[in-house]
Amino acid sequence: MNLLRKNDLIMLAFGIVLFAVLQGLISTKIIGSFWELNLIIIGINVIMSVSLNLINGYTGQFSLGHAGFMAVGAYVGVVLTTFFKLPFIVALAAGALAAGFLGFLIGLPTLRLRGDYLAIATLGLGEIIRIVIMNIDYVGGAAGFQGITHYTNFAWVFIIMLITLFVIKNFINSSHGRACIAIRENEIAAEAMGINTTKYKVMAFTMGAAFAGIAGGLFAHNFYIISPSSFTFLSSFNYLIMVVMGGMGSITGSIAGAFVVTFISAALANWPEFRMIIYALVLILLMFYRPQGLFGYMEITNMGIFRRILKRGRE
């Protein structure tokens, strides 16, 4: 157990050092605004992919509507900061609560569905959320919500990303997380081991939705205007690609997936039509050579080097 704490401290120290270095480079303008924006997008995408991984990778439920929950967090957030002049942190928390609550409501009936059916249902619900927002004039409808204060910066994103990673990692490495993983592995056996499978599916879905809501709040306050078109099925698909590419059931993988996908889209920003082709090619190659994703089920903290550093092993 000391090992667990040691692991945590090392990760935390690493996170703080990384933050200090990047923040330093940003403050001294060595990292310019283009790459700062990309770092922010990567951080937001990490939150999105890790939280989607909780649902799809760890609990084995196939959700395709993650962008919908992001939209809820984004719109609740901008309404609170713009119309009600509430502090950013309150807006983020409210966005998380709203998205989480919606996830809970949607999860209860839909998580009874399996596999393909669940995927189609969540895809539909994601689209419904977007279309509902598009038809609310109060938040600008299809034209988008204007006049957002630019609260989001690298520090906000990085710190919230770090908290997200720790919370989800701690969840996964607990009896609650094991219950979710057991559902993925064998639902009948999980139930026979005393796990309330419905409860844990809904819990994973709710948590995933809540973190997507926070990511939405961070995303929205990085721009002057947001519109429903930022939260289409294609963006849900984008997050799914990060999870699948990085590895279902691996936090390290989700981080790597968010990195790779964000870099590909940044590098190909001027040739959007190539983006989809490259994604498709990368995915096909992956399915052939590494169907479990870059880090399928593996964490960097469980790998050889890290283990040796920590002298892991049971007496």
Place this chain on the structure above:
Amino acid sequence: MSEALLRADKASIVFGGLKAVSDFNLYINRGELVGLIGPNGAGKTTAFNLITGVYQPTSGDIMFDGRSIAGKKPYEITQAGIARTFQNIRLFSELSVLDNVKIAYHSHVKYGLMETFARVGRYFKEEKEIEDEAMRLLKIFKLEDKADEQAKNLPYGAQRRLEIARALAAKPKLLLLDEPAAGMNPQETKELMEMISWIRKEFGLTVLLIEHDMSLVMGICERIYVLEYGIIIAKGTPAEIQQDPEVIRAYLGGEA
């Protein structure tokens, strides 16, 4: 009379038109090791599925520890104190042997979500207890060297032992074993039967054991029920069962 730990009262289930199990009457006293035998397709597994809530009885009742469990969900029944193994092994096959066992402690964990997220309070203490207890179970089942291996990579006999270890981790009062020796060689089978007798005493368990090979259970069970076509055709001590003409007919086919 009512002290029986488990009592099935005329439990029946119909699939389509087929009465898979009908008027299933059975009781098991605390501490007993009871066998449920019968030819393939007799309805033994279905009877387990009724007891564990995988299927709801079409009619009849099942009492456990003084309360009706008919209509309860499988996880509720496990939490009430019944754990089982599966005839067609259902391990968490991609996970480590150790994690398979740790998962089964689930309903005994007291730390909540907040303690989990922040890793405070009871989290570390209970996680350590779970790991220690899981390792102790693995040791009993001679699986401690394989703790970090993926369950799917274990040899067949070891997978069956792991299923029993996992069921015990749920800390049941009643353990249901569905053909635990299926696919094992005679030596493994003999060792397993001895182990079942031993863990029953060691853990103060009550055990209901399914087997289709009659000779296996004769040595270790106190009482035996014989099922054929979903109906209990005989019950009694192993000596009584061996001489029962109905049982001889069912097993040898068409004689007597």
